[in-house]
Amino acid sequence: MRIGELARRVGVSTRALRYYEQRGLIRSRRSANGYREYDESDVRIVTEIRELMSVGFTLEDARPFVDCLRSGHPSGGSCPESVAVYRRKLAEIDREIRDLLARRSEVAAQFADACPGCLLRRGES
Amino acid sequence: MRIGELARRVGVSTRALRYYEQRGLIRSRRSANGYREYDESDVRIVTEIRELMSVGFTLEDARPFVDCLRSGHPSGGSCPESVAVYRRKLAEIDREIRDLLARRSEVAAQFADACPGCLLRRGES
DNA sequence: CTTGACCTTGTCACCGGCGTCAAGCTTTAC
DNA sequence: GTAAAGCTTGACGCCGGTGACAAGGTCAAG
Numbered sequence: 001m002r003i004g005e006l007a008r009r010v011g012v013s014t015r016a017l018r019y020y021e022q023r024g025l026i027r028s029r030r031s032a033n034g035y036r037e038y039d040e041s042d043v044r045i046v047t048e049i050r051e052l053m054s055v056g057f058t059l060e061d062a063r064p065f066v067d068c069l070r071s072g073h074p075s076g077g078s079c080p081e082s083v084a085v086y087r088r089k090l091a092e093i094d095r096e097i098r099d100l101l102a103r104r105s106e107v108a109a110q111f112a113d114a115c116p117g118c119l120l121r122r123g124e125s
Numbered sequence: 126m127r128i129g130e131l132a133r134r135v136g137v138s139t140r141a142l143r144y145y146e147q148r149g150l151i152r153s154r155r156s157a158n159g160y161r162e163y164d165e166s167d168v169r170i171v172t173e174i175r176e177l178m179s180v181g182f183t184l185e186d187a188r189p190f191v192d193c194l195r196s197g198h199p200s201g202g203s204c205p206e207s208v209a210v211y212r213r214k215l216a217e218i219d220r221e222i223r224d225l226l227a228r229r230s231e232v233a234a235q236f237a238d239a240c241p242g243c244l245l246r247r248g249e250s
Numbered sequence: 251c252t253t254g255a256c257c258t259t260g261t262c263a264c265c266g267g268c269g270t271c272a273a274g275c276t277t278t279a280c
Numbered sequence: 281g282t283a284a285a286g287c288t289t290g291a292c293g294c295c296g297g298t299g300a301c302a303a304g305g306t307c308a309a310g
Contacts (some may be wrong), residue, residue: 004286014287016270023267033276055231055234058266077239083286086236086243093229104218106180113146113196118211129256139257140298158306160257164301 003028006038010046017046023047023059025066031116045069056093061085128153131163141185142171148184150174150191170194173201182216186210 007014020026021036026045028036045066065076066086076082084093111118132139145151146161151170153161170191177187189210190201198204202211236243 002287013268015270018289019268033287035276051235053267055228055235070217075239077236083240083243084234086232086240089232090133090229090236093225093232097225097229100218100222100225103180104215107214107218110176110180111202111208111215114200115208115211118208127257138298140300143259144298158257160306178297233294 001038003036003038006046006091009043010050012046012050020046020049020059025059025063041069057085057089061089126163128161128163131167131171132161134168135151135175137175145171145184150188166194168195182210182214186214 001009003014003017006045007058017026017036021028026042026049028038028042031037048065048069049059049062052065053059064079064081068079068082069076072080077086126134128139128142132142142151146153151163151167151174153163153167156162173190173194174184174187177190178184189206190203193204193207194201196204199247
């Protein structure tokens with residue numbers, strides 16, 4: 001299939017697909033006229049990329065998953081490199097949550113300091 | 126005082142101060158040679174900006190606080206506009222925390238799905 | 251007079267993931 | 281035959297908050 005069909009099937013722009021190719025995440029054969037040609041395995045790969053991105057992974061994060069799929073694994077997340085990324089992302093998210101909680105209380109403290117009573121009226125902690 | 130001294134006193138780069146001026150957050154008189162001139166009130170304003178930024182406010186978020194200080198209030202956070210920003214930021218942070226928690230469980234679920242047993246060994250929830 | 255510290259404006263670069271246009275080719279449908 | 285749709289590469293723009301550099305003007309000390 002050509003780029004437009006792949007884009008439609010996965011629900012992504014052709015621009016994004018060309019970008020993924022430029023970053024080396026997907027590949028394409030070229031037909032005689034220069035058009036990119038894809039097959040079913042590319043649908044799988046791009047779907048995996050989008051799933052990962054939908055939960056906050058970057059394209060680089062997705063790379064090991066793509067490699068894992070290409071090497072024949074039925075799941076992109078079962079290779080050691082992918083597992084390492086999973087663990088790293090979980091740790092990252094945990095850190096971000098901790099940072100946000102800390103920031104929240106700092107903001108609430110500044111708020112309470114600058115405007116005593118403002119928070120209480122809303123029942124904030 | 127000139128820009129270098131203000132920068133040193135608040136602990137911010139001169140580049141940042143010029144940027145704040147360009148964005149209309151601080152102002153400066155110019156001495157005969159074209160140098161920017163500041164006074165104590167500017168120290169207060171820039172300090173307020175940095176405090177807000179340190180807890181994740183953008184420059185635009187800081188604008189009402191600066192206006193509040195300029196209008197003579199002893200605290201930048203006591204004006205209605207500032208209070209609105211505080212509330213908005215708290216709501217924003219709360220939303221981000223919720224999103225992160227949701228993402229965390231999605232990642233954990235994908236992980237568990239792709240690599241059964243990987244998470245359990247770490248005692249993750 | 252010169253050095254060096256300080257000031258000026260202006261510009262490019264960064265990071266991620268594209269959107270969007272430009273200018274031109276191919277293919278398909280009528 | 282032609283218009284529309286689809287494809288190609290290339291390049292700029294965005295967002296925020298600077299860092300870093302260029303190419304100069306200014307001022308005090310030696």
